[in-house]
Amino acid sequence: MxxxxxxxxxxxxxxxxxxxxxxxxxxxxxxxxxxxxxxxxxxxxxxxxxxxxxxxxxxxxxxxxxxxxxxxxxxxxxxFETYPIQYLLVGSISSKELESITKGLDAMENVASIEIRYTGTANSSSRAALVTGKASKKETLSTLESFFKQRADKHNYMLIRGLD
Structure with missing residues (x-):
């Protein structure tokens, strides 16, 4: 601090x-x-x-x-010093998966803020979701990295980290 x-x-x-x-x-x-x-x-x-x-x-x-x-x-x-969180998720991402991601992030310690914005069409299951926020501890960034990599591998969507 x-x-x-x-x-x-x-x-x-x-x-x-x-x-x-x-x-x-x-x-x-x-x-x-x-x-x-x-x-x-x-x-x-x-x-x-x-x-x-x-x-x-x-x-x-x-x-x-x-x-x-x-x-x-x-x-x-x-x-408190904060560290930026920024991930782009691209692929077949269901609403249920976005809800699950939100709940997982809410349960994590040292995630100071989080925002998820997504786009998609009614005709396609393909979506893009931008996850941004702030972590209050640098160590949390590696936890987030693992969290997103596991979810992307399990649900077969592309993960792009750190757009800034």
């Missing part, structure tokens, strides 16, 4: 180092620090810190340490 936070620190020596220490202590990785020494509010200096943490528990520990140390948090944005 990436975190972008604006801290307001007392304008005394050692405050910046003290604010950064909990990030390292709780397995965070500091990506950037911008010290706005000219931007003073109530005797405090604004510092923007961008860092990564592995879990929400680590972030909670960092935030608790800052509260105990009287570090003011002016603004915080945390966001």
């Amino acid at each position: 990436k975190v972008n936070v604006d801290l307001r620190l007392k304008d005394i020596p050692g405050q910046l180092v003290a604010a950064l220490e909990p990030i390292s202590k709780y397995d965070g990785n500091i990506r950037g620090v911008v010290h706005h020494h000219d931007d003073r509010i109530g005797g405090r200096i604004t510092v923007n810190v961008i860092f990564e943490v592995r879990s929400e528990q680590s972030l909670d520990k960092i935030l608790s340490t800052w509260k105990e140390g009287e570090v003011d948090i002016a603004k915080i944005d945390a966001f």
